[in-house]
Amino acid sequence: MEILVLLKQVPATESMIAIADDGVSIKRDGLKYVINPYDELAVEEALKIREAQGGAVTILSVGPAKAVEAIRTGLAMGADKGLLVDPGDLKCDGLAVARILAAAIKDTPYDLIVAGHRAVDDDNFQVGPAVAELLGIPNVSMVVEEAVAEGAITCTCTVEGGTKVVQVPLPALITTQRGLNEPRYASLPGIMKAKKKPLDTKSLADFGLTDADLQPKTIVRALRLPPERAAGRIIEGDTVQAKVTQLVKALHEEAKVI
Amino acid sequence: MTILVIAEQVDGVFRKVSFEALSAARKLGSEVDAVVLGSGIEAVAAELGQYGAAKIWVADDAALSEYTVEGYTQALAEIIGQINPEVVIVGATTQGKELSARLSARLNAALATDCVAVRMDGDQVVADRPMYGGKVLAEVVLGGTPAIVALRPNVVAAEAAPAAGVVEKVAVQAGEVWTRITGKQLETGKIDLTEAEVVVSGGRGMGGDDYSAIEALAQSLGAAVGASRSAVDEGWRPVTDQVGQTGKTVSPNLYIACGISGAIQHLAGMSSSKVIVAINKDPEAPIFLKADYGIVGDLFEVVPALTEEVKKLKG
Numbered sequence: 247m248e249i250l251v252l253l254k255q256v257p258a259t260e261s262m263i264a265i266a267d268d269g270v271s272i273k274r275d276g277l278k279y280v281i282n283p284y285d286e287l288a289v290e291e292a293l294k295i296r297e298a299q300g301g302a303v304t305i306l307s308v309g310p311a312k313a314v315e316a317i318r319t320g321l322a323m324g325a326d327k328g329l330l331v332d333p334g335d336l337k338c339d340g341l342a343v344a345r346i347l348a349a350a351i352k353d354t355p356y357d358l359i360v361a362g363h364r365a366v367d368d369d370n371f372q373v374g375p376a377v378a379e380l381l382g383i384p385n386v387s388m389v390v391e392e393a394v395a396e397g398a399i400t401c402t403c404t405v406e407g408g409t410k411v412v413q414v415p416l417p418a419l420i421t422t423q424r425g426l427n428e429p430r431y432a433s434l435p436g437i438m439k440a441k442k443k444p445l446d447t448k449s450l451a452d453f454g455l456t457d458a459d460l461q462p463k464t465i466v467r468a469l470r471l472p473p474e475r476a477a478g479r480i481i482e483g484d485t486v487q488a489k490v491t492q493l494v495k496a497l498h499e500e501a502k503v504i
Numbered sequence: 505m506t507i508l509v510i511a512e513q514v515d516g517v518f519r520k521v522s523f524e525a526l527s528a529a530r531k532l533g534s535e536v537d538a539v540v541l542g543s544g545i546e547a548v549a550a551e552l553g554q555y556g557a558a559k560i561w562v563a564d565d566a567a568l569s570e571y572t573v574e575g576y577t578q579a580l581a582e583i584i585g586q587i588n589p590e591v592v593i594v595g596a597t598t599q600g601k602e603l604s605a606r607l608s609a610r611l612n613a614a615l616a617t618d619c620v621a622v623r624m625d626g627d628q629v630v631a632d633r634p635m636y637g638g639k640v641l642a643e644v645v646l647g648g649t650p651a652i653v654a655l656r657p658n659v660v661a662a663e664a665a666p667a668a669g670v671v672e673k674v675a676v677q678a679g680e681v682w683t684r685i686t687g688k689q690l691e692t693g694k695i696d697l698t699e700a701e702v703v704v705s706g707g708r709g710m711g712g713d714d715y716s717a718i719e720a721l722a723q724s725l726g727a728a729v730g731a732s733r734s735a736v737d738e739g740w741r742p743v744t745d746q747v748g749q750t751g752k753t754v755s756p757n758l759y760i761a762c763g764i765s766g767a768i769q770h771l772a773g774m775s776s777s778k779v780i781v782a783i784n785k786d787p788e789a790p791i792f793l794k795a796d797y798g799i800v801g802d803l804f805e806v807v808p809a810l811t812e813e814v815k816k817l818k819g
């Protein structure tokens with residue numbers, strides 16, 4: 247099995263986000279960066295499949311030079327090689343990222359592509375299915391369990407109100423959902439080995455792509471912080487009963503939500 | 505200007521967000537149409553007219569009876585090609601998000617997903633959408649035609665607005681369908697977290713998988729039950745119940761957090777709720793800093809008493 251993992255480096259979820267002076271991006275200094283949590287699940291699942299079936303795991307990422315750190319972490323977890331495509335100054339929307347990834351994948355042999363169902367920075371929920379469409383292969387979203395057999399992958403996926411089980415032929419793209427696995431930590435020997443694993447950086451031109459092909463269609467015009475929630479009122483009372491009576495009264499008469 | 509709403513139905517029942525999308529569409533453009541795919545759905549389709557659809561395109565085909573992302577993408581690409589709408593709106597459900605993502609690549613179209621508002625600014629389509637799990641709100645401009653907007657459930661009120669609702673059958677090809685659906689496990693009658701008007705969540709403070717107190721309160725309020733990630737990690741609740749930056753983002757009228765400390769990742773998923781109530785035995789818990797109302801106390805005493813009080817109110 248040749249397995250590709252689509253991986254994005256994102257600010258850690260515990261980060262406080264502040265808006266930069268340009269008003270359309272966030273302040274990057276001092277932020278801690280990590281592998282997008284869903285992509286960590288993707289690396290883990292790819293490694294598990296490789297362990298069972300043989301083959302190789304390649305990590306693909308579109309991002310700035312710094313994103314090499316995240317790929318290296320994936321290699322330290324056990325992936326075999328990595329490729330970073332640095333789009334330079336081009337501001338990409340989700341579709342542009344998908345186009346770059348599809349261009350990078352086109353000439354690579356693969357049986358399975360594993361991505362996250364969303365990157366927790368832009369929250370686009372877009373790149374996985376869009377890459378599959380551009381490559382003309384099936385995609386399955388929000389997978390919590392999978393099994394590969396006889397040229398097909400069978401997946402249990404979360405949907406509103408429950409789960410469904412679907413099967414698609416390979417090659418295919420799946421996106422991960424929490425519950426799929428518990429990602430392993432990079433071990434110290436793993437980290438040492440990762441330093442020697444192949445990790446290329448390429449530019450858009452290497453794939454014959456130009457900025458003109460990738461002009462974003464969805465453009466952030468402004469960022470705002472959501473209105474700060476002020477601390478409200480602690481309901482005092484001598485007994486639990488007194489407190490809940492007051493609360494229900496407040497929710498009914500003041501807030502008018504029940 | 506034509507706005508096309510992709511309506512989502514399950515067993516012939518439309519999701520509420522489909523009506524909300526029609527209401528959002530009416531504020532955008534003069535001609536609001538809807539499209540619905542499925543099998544044996546012609547009769548129910550007319551309901552979309554009640555919410556403002558002038559024309560309702562119905563692709564009724566056995567090959568479309570079950571949603572598959574490639575089949576629906578193919579069929580919708582054909583229909584959109586015929587109608588040429590300026591804007592396409594779909595509910596940002598699990599299905600809607602997946603479908604709009606694949607469709608954006610097929611049509612080379614701008615996509616903004618999980619939007620909380622959409623409007624015209626001159627001739628530009630502008631949408632507001634949360635990023636960083638709700639820590640930031642982005643205003644995005646969608647260029648080109650069509651612009652695809654996936655609307656988050658529960659942020660636009662569904663308003664009845666009877667329109668012509670002329671049903672037009674369209675013949676489409678589902679094309680090559682790769683996906684075989686081999687099983688489904690759905691809890692029927694369960695209110696979905698993202699569509700619920702009231703959410704009651706339990707965290708690590710629940711101390712175990714007995715959520716009966718939370719469920720009773722939820723039932724008295726007609727609410728959906730949510731959970732913190734800790735409760736999911738403990739195996740007390742399914743992953744689909746998780747609220748937060750790596751779970752679901754909810755914006756109900758009322759969110760009641762029980763035994764939840766208020767970590768930044770949890771807050772990201774629920775701080776756009778209209779009213780937040782926190783029940784926690786620790787007066788220093790950070791959740792109280794974001795809550796409109798707080799009760800300091802043991803949830804196992806407070807929640808059952810609250811349930812009784814709600815029942816009294818509702819009679």
Ligand SMILES: Cc1cc2nc3c(=O)[nH]c(=O)nc-3n(C[C@H](O)[C@H](O)[C@H](O)COP(=O)(O)OP(=O)(O)OC[C@H]3O[C@@H](n4cnc5c(N)ncnc54)[C@H](O)[C@@H]3O)c2cc1C
Nearest residue numbers: 707708709732733748749750751763764765769770785803
């Ligand atoms: C990458 C990443 C992603 C994450 N994503 C999410 C996410 O999407 N959603 C999420 O929720 N978390 C997420 N987290 C986890 C988050 O950081 C917190 O660990 C988690 O939210 C804590 O859950 P909790 O509040 O239930 O538990 P705790 O923080 O342990 O809080 C339990 C609370 O219950 C109270 N309590 C205990 N017993 C009682 C009682 N009898 N009565 C009343 N109160 C009681 C305690 O005072 C305490 O405040 C994420 C973490 C990481 C690293």
Ligand SMILES: Nc1ncnc2c1ncn2[C@@H]1O[C@H](COP(=O)(O)O)[C@@H](O)[C@H]1O
Nearest residue numbers: 252253308361362364365370371372373
């Ligand atoms: N810049 C990127 N490089 C590599 N993979 C990406 C990138 N952006 C998104 N992805 C993949 O697509 C998934 C969904 O991202 P998004 O559509 O941005 O929410 C992520 O979990 C990754 O697997």
